[in-house]
Amino acid sequence: RYQRINKIGEGTYGVVYKARDKLTNDIVAVKKIRLDHEDEGLPSTA
DSSP, X not given: OEEEEEEEXXXXXXXXXXXXXXXXXXXXXXXXXXXXXXXXXXXXXX
């Protein structure tokens, strides 16, 4: 549903991309979260 345009930034828990919603044509931010330590769960700050 989303077409990535470019990478905005990268942090401890993932990468943030500028993207376009293919249905509404809106520009959005999409965060792809890394799950390196799945046994620890996902922190609320992610």
